[in-house]
Amino acid sequence: MSASALGQCNVVPRTTTSSVHPLQSHRHLSTLSFNRQTANSSPALSCTRSTGFGSAIERHCVDQNRSGLFATAAVRELNGSVVSAKGHRFAIVVARFNDLITKKLLEGALDTFKKYSVREEDIDVIWVPGCFEIGVAAQHLGKSQKYQAILCIGAVIRGDTSHYDAVVNATTSGVLSAGLNSGTPCIFGVLTCDTLEQAFDRAGGKAGNKGGETALTAIEMASLFEHHLKSSL
Numbered sequence: 001m002s003a004s005a006l007g008q009c010n011v012v013p014r015t016t017t018s019s020v021h022p023l024q025s026h027r028h029l030s031t032l033s034f035n036r037q038t039a040n041s042s043p044a045l046s047c048t049r050s051t052g053f054g055s056a057i058e059r060h061c062v063d064q065n066r067s068g069l070f071a072t073a074a075v076r077e078l079n080g081s082v083v084s085a086k087g088h089r090f091a092i093v094v095a096r097f098n099d100l101i102t103k104k105l106l107e108g109a110l111d112t113f114k115k116y117s118v119r120e121e122d123i124d125v126i127w128v129p130g131c132f133e134i135g136v137a138a139q140h141l142g143k144s145q146k147y148q149a150i151l152c153i154g155a156v157i158r159g160d161t162s163h164y165d166a167v168v169n170a171t172t173s174g175v176l177s178a179g180l181n182s183g184t185p186c187i188f189g190v191l192t193c194d195t196l197e198q199a200f201d202r203a204g205g206k207a208g209n210k211g212g213e214t215a216l217t218a219i220e221m222a223s224l225f226e227h228h229l230k231s232s233l
């Protein structure tokens with residue numbers, strides 16, 4: 001199977017490495033490969049990711065690799081690219097509730113978009129009162145067809161009552177429904193924490209910045225839809 005048949009798929013000869021964006025080169029490099037048998041040759045189908053955002057993308061990569069163990073010559077695999085997102089438009093829906101946290105998540109997301117060459121004029125930031133309101137805004141933005149992906153950012157922190165569960169459940173299904181109903185990928189960048197400390201740890205603290213990680217998910221899904229799912233199925 002040719003590389004062009006697979007579009008943006010990372011199909012490379014076994015001895016070749018995929019190109020890595022220069023901005024990624026100083027970061028931890030995760031490379032996973034597996035072989036694909038064909039009648040005449042055995043090219044390797046590689047999943048090569050470089051990420052400074054740690055486990056989420058690496059885990060994603062491992063999952064793709066695992067599924068590839070069962071691939072045959074007839075199986076087509078499609079991957080979104082995370083090399084550059086230039087030209088793609090993103091909306092970020094951010095909840096103002098717990099904004100000490102959500103502002104940091106937003107900063108992480110904007111930082112990642114910048115590193116992956118998304119232009120500032122291709123990003124719209126939409127503030128909503130709380131996580132409960134994210135879904136309806138994301139769905140509306142998704143249906144506008146103006147964006148390749150919608151990143152949803154919020155922080156729900158447990159209090160004394162069951163309010164936490166209500167907000168978490170509503171937000172989760174709201175973001176999911178927004179994506180399903182609009183056809184635009186809606187990415188879940190919402191922290192669900194027992195304590196404020198857990199939230200700070202994940203908003204640029206010792207557990208990284210989940211805003212940055214989920215921006216990378218938005219970039220990958222935008223690429224997957226633009227390069228494969230909207231056109232070449």
Ligand SMILES: Nc1c(NC[C@H](O)[C@H](O)[C@H](O)CO)[nH]c(=O)[nH]c1=O
Nearest residue numbers: 095097129130131132154155156157
């Ligand atoms: N408790 C949290 C909320 N609660 C507010 C709701 O999201 C909503 O704005 C209100 O019920 C009006 O519909 N929001 C968060 O983002 N985080 C919380 O921890």
Ligand SMILES: CC(=O)[C@@H](O)COP(=O)(O)O
Nearest residue numbers: 157158159160161163164
């Ligand atoms: C999301 C929450 O749990 C919180 O903001 C609400 O606190 P409480 O349950 O103490 O009313």
